Amino acid sequence: MNYFLHIIIMINIYVILTVSSNLLIGMTNLLSLGQAAFYGIGAYIAVLCLMILHLPLIPTILLVMIVTALFSLLLALPSLRLKGDYFVLATLGFQLIVFTVLYNWVSLTRGPYGVSGIPAPKLFGFIEISGVLPFLILSSILALFTIWIFYKLINSPFGRVLKGVREDEISVLSIGRSVTNYKIMVFVISSAFIGIAGFLYASYVTYIDPTSFTLDESIFILSALLIGGLGNIKGPVVGSIFVIVLPELLRFVGMPNSIAANMRQIIYGLALLLLMRYRPQGIAGVYKVK
Amino acid sequence: MFLQLLINGIIMGSVYSLVSLGFALVYNTTRTFHIAYAVLYMFSPYMFLTFYNNLNIGLFPALLISILLTMILSLIIELFVYKPLEKKNSSSTVIMISSIAVTTIVINVIALFYGNETKILNPNISGSLSLGNIIITYTQLTQFVVSVFLIVLFLLLLKFSSLGLKARAMRDSNLLCNIFGMNIEIFRIVLFALSGFFVAIGGFLIAYDVGMDPYVGMPMLLNAVVALIIGGVGKFEGAVIGGFIIGILQSLAVWMFSSSWESAVTFVLLIIFLIFRPQGILGEKQRKV
Numbered sequence: 215m216n217y218f219l220h221i222i223i224m225i226n227i228y229v230i231l232t233v234s235s236n237l238l239i240g241m242t243n244l245l246s247l248g249q250a251a252f253y254g255i256g257a258y259i260a261v262l263c264l265m266i267l268h269l270p271l272i273p274t275i276l277l278v279m280i281v282t283a284l285f286s287l288l289l290a291l292p293s294l295r296l297k298g299d300y301f302v303l304a305t306l307g308f309q310l311i312v313f314t315v316l317y318n319w320v321s322l323t324r325g326p327y328g329v330s331g332i333p334a335p336k337l338f339g340f341i342e343i344s345g346v347l348p349f350l351i352l353s354s355i356l357a358l359f360t361i362w363i364f365y366k367l368i369n370s371p372f373g374r375v376l377k378g379v380r381e382d383e384i385s386v387l388s389i390g391r392s393v394t395n396y397k398i399m400v401f402v403i404s405s406a407f408i409g410i411a412g413f414l415y416a417s418y419v420t421y422i423d424p425t426s427f428t429l430d431e432s433i434f435i436l437s438a439l440l441i442g443g444l445g446n447i448k449g450p451v452v453g454s455i456f457v458i459v460l461p462e463l464l465r466f467v468g469m470p471n472s473i474a475a476n477m478r479q480i481i482y483g484l485a486l487l488l489l490m491r492y493r494p495q496g497i498a499g500v501y502k503v504k
Numbered sequence: 505m506f507l508q509l510l511i512n513g514i515i516m517g518s519v520y521s522l523v524s525l526g527f528a529l530v531y532n533t534t535r536t537f538h539i540a541y542a543v544l545y546m547f548s549p550y551m552f553l554t555f556y557n558n559l560n561i562g563l564f565p566a567l568l569i570s571i572l573l574t575m576i577l578s579l580i581i582e583l584f585v586y587k588p589l590e591k592k593n594s595s596s597t598v599i600m601i602s603s604i605a606v607t608t609i610v611i612n613v614i615a616l617f618y619g620n621e622t623k624i625l626n627p628n629i630s631g632s633l634s635l636g637n638i639i640i641t642y643t644q645l646t647q648f649v650v651s652v653f654l655i656v657l658f659l660l661l662l663k664f665s666s667l668g669l670k671a672r673a674m675r676d677s678n679l680l681c682n683i684f685g686m687n688i689e690i691f692r693i694v695l696f697a698l699s700g701f702f703v704a705i706g707g708f709l710i711a712y713d714v715g716m717d718p719y720v721g722m723p724m725l726l727n728a729v730v731a732l733i734i735g736g737v738g739k740f741e742g743a744v745i746g747g748f749i750i751g752i753l754q755s756l757a758v759w760m761f762s763s764s765w766e767s768a769v770t771f772v773l774l775i776i777f778l779i780f781r782p783q784g785i786l787g788e789k790q791r792k793v
Contacts, residue, residue, distance in 0.1 A: 245597055292779050298596060299537050303729065304778055307771035310726070314768040429722070433604060440601060476612040483608035490602045491588065503597050 219346045223418060225458045226353035227411050230360045232439045232450035234407035237364060239436070240444030240501050241373065242400045243380040248289060248305035249435045251312035252405040254427030256282045256412020258316065261329050264417060271335040271343065275356075275413060282409030283402045290401035294394055309429050316424035328423025335417050349418050356414060360407050365447050367403070376400060380501070437482050441489060443499020452498040457482065508638050509755045515644045517751020518651035519706050521744040523724060524731035525655060526702030528743035529695055531732065533674040537596060539603040540581050541703060541728070542721030543610040548574040548704035549711030550614055550718075553623055571704040578700030579693060581606055587689070607721075615718040624715040647709045654705065655744055662740055671695070675738055723767060730774045736784030745785060 231253065238244050259281045263274040293304035316323050323329070334344035343352055367373050375396055378386040383393050416422050434457070442453020461478045469477060494502040523545065530538045551570035555561050561569075585606055589599050632641040662668030670691055673681050682688055707716075710724070728743075731750050735742025750770055757769040777784065 245600075292775060296778055296782065299600070300733075300778055300782065302537075302600070303733070304775060306726070307774050311768050311771050314765060318762070318764045318768075433608070436601075437605075437608075473616055476616045479612040480609050480616075483605045483612070486605035487585070487602055487609070490594075490598050490605065491592075494594070494598055503595065503601065 216346050219350050221458060221462060223346070223349055223353045223414075225454055226350075226357040227414050227418075228435075228438055228454035228458055229357045229451055230411040230414070231408055231435050232442065232454050233360055233364050233447060234404040234411075235435055235439050236444060236447075236450045237367065237376070238400055238404045239439060240446075240449070240499065241368060241376040241380060242397060244397065244400070245302050245436075245503075246305040247302060247429065247432045247436065248309040248312075249408060250427045250429070250431035251289075251309045252282050252286060252408040253412045253415070253431065253435075254312060254316055254424065255285050256409030257416040257422050257427070258323060258329075258412075259409065260413035260416045261332055261422065264333050264335060265329070268333075271337045271352075274335055275410060278409045278413045279406040282412070283406040286401045286405035287398070290398050294397050294401075306429065306432075309432055313424055313428055316427065323424070326423060326425075328421055330421040332416055332420045332422070334420075343417075349414075353414050353418070356410055360410065361447055361451070363407075368447070372399075434482075437486050440496055440503070441482070441485050443496025443501075444503065445495070445499050445501030449496050449499035453496065456485075456497070505759070509759050510752060511638055511640065512644075513752035513755030514748065515640075515648045515751070516755060517748035518648050518655070519709055519747075520724075520727050520731055520751050521655055521747025522651040522702055522709075523706035524728040524735075524743040524747045525658065525740065526699040526706070527725070527728040528732050528737075528740055529671070529699045529702070532738055532740065533671050533695055534586075534678070534692060535596060536586055537600040537603060538699075539600060539725065540585075540606040540610070541699070542725035543607050543614075544574050544578055544700055544703045545707040545721040545724050546614065546711075546716055546718060547577055547610065548707040549625060549716045550618060550623075552708055552711075553618070553625060557625065567708065570708065571701060574704035574707075575697045575700035577610075578696045578703075582692060582696040587692075611718045611721070618718070620717060622715050622717045625712050630713075641713075643713045647713065650705065650709060654702065658702075659740065659744070667694070671740075726767070727770060730770050732784075733774060733782075734777045734784055736787030739784070739786040742784055742786040 231249065235246070235249050238246055256278050259278045260274060263269045263277050269277065289305065289308045293301055293308070296304055317325055319325065320327075334342045336342050343349065368376075375386060375391055378391075379393055379396055386393055386396075415426070438453040438457040439450055440453070441456055442451065443449025460481065461474065464474050464478060464481075465471075489496055490503075527538065527541050530536055530541070548570045551573045552566050555569050556563060556566035559566075581603075585602055586599060589602060626643075630641045630643040632639050633645065634640075662671060670681070670686060673684075673686070674688070674691065678688060681691075706724075707721075710716075711720075727750055728747070731746030732743045733746070734749060735744065735746030750773070753769060753773065754766045757765055761769075
């Protein structure tokens with residue numbers, strides 16, 4: 215039973231990751247390969263809040279969101295001056311720099327040894343959230359909250375401007391909206407929520423090390439999003455379920471563990487390749503990648 | 505110490521330049537962001553491993569076969585992935601994502617067959633040459649001589665042959681090349697084969713020295729891309745200059761910080777260039793369309 219609950223918790227974490235990445239990639243057409251960097255920053259800030267500052271649950275979440283959002287400005291301000299391939303490269307550079315810092319600044323992050331024994335967050339200072347079932351509830355609430363916020367955002371006037379930016383920046387400029395400001399806002403909102411996913415991961419697994427936040431993880435988040443589809447809420451949710459449930463199905467088919475990890479990656483790669491060729495909007499998305 | 509590191513950097517830089525030149529060959533002309541170039545880089549030493557260490561057919565035949573197979577893989581990727589997407593007029597983002605997908609697939613297929621661990625091609629410690637207090641191993645010497653020879657040969661070829669003329673024409677406009685009756689499809693095959701050739705040799709030169717695992721391609725690809733951008737996209741000489749700059753800088757970074765900061769140094773350099781001089785050292789400022 216715990217096994218199924220664990221899968222649902224992981225799906226919740228990836229729903230948060232992909233739904234918030236969708237605002238950046240699907241709604242505004244900013245292909246970022248730096249999502250795992252924000253995921254990692256969120257996780258490490260959560261560790262800071264829980265282990266050293268001993269903050270309760272809600273202040274921790276708020277602080278994680280704020281700090282991750284501030285870090286996103288660090289990427290957004292220089293990279294938004296770039297277009298196309300160069301923008302992707304800048305986000306990729308950011309991803310690698312963050313990883314290198316997490317990995318090598320041993321006195322701050324304990325580097326490759328990782329941080330273990332992350333204490334459980336406490337709601338209002340006394341209800342301790344640890345174990346699978348409380349985390350299922352917490353992660354579901356946070357995932358539903360994220361979905362609700364982003365649903366509102368996408369269908370608001372703000373979301374319509376973003377669609378405008380995605381389709382034609384010049385016409386958005388011509389009606390007097392600052393494209394750059396909107397892009398910065400999208401960066402900040404999306405990475406603040408990715409920070410929540412980092413918090414959930416760190417406090418659920420109670421152990422983190424930098425290898426969970428590599429470029430491969432960024433590509434994984436991107437594939438989950440692209441397989442599911444861009445531009446709406448359904449797409450990212452479907453994608454998250456697909457990438458989390460598929461390896462478990464492979465296990466049921468009886469594939470030995472030694473090859474399952476590689477097989478899984480091969481299947482994701484094939485799915486992505488075929489979708490890009492025949493259905494660029496993904497399984498359930500509405501927006502075709504430009 | 506400084507001189508030794510400088511020499512190491514120049515030797516490393518020569519291989520970076522070679523690999524970057526292969527990437528530039530595709531990127532400058534077709535504007536395909538060829539991320540799968542990373543897997544070609546590790547594919548060639550793995551093929552060499554199979555034919556040399558496992559089937560024992562001798563160094564040069566094994567090398568020749570591994571280079572040929574890498575070129576064939578490069579062509580397969582072009583013909584079965586990029587070409588159909590180009591036919592459909594897909595955007596560069598779609599092509600880039602497909603390229604990432606191909607990379608994932610090939611890396612994991614290789615990992616399935618050969619395992620994730622580091623493989624060594626040459627178990628012997630290579631002899632070395634000492635000049636004063638500078639030590640250069642014979643492997644390093646080979647790396648440098650082969651890379652520089654190929655780079656010079658190729659730059660001359662680009663300057664004085666119709667291949668170079670066509671490559672520069674394609675850099676300016678694929679559409680115009682088509683209009684003037686150049687067969688772009690055939691020329692793309694030539695380009696992808698040539699770039700496969702360069703990366704196969706680059707991959708082999710490095711792997712023969714330090715071994716390889718299925719994941720070595722990505723960091724090298726990033727070095728090649730950064731080299732191209734700081735040198736100047738559109739200029740083939742730019743990739744070469746950029747490659748040497750990165751090689752030297754990384755080597756000095758090892759001296760000043762530690763080897764684990766190598767990639768951070770590269771990317772800080774990239775971001776500085778992207779912000780302050782996006783056209784690179786040799787590039788001309790482009791007008792916005």
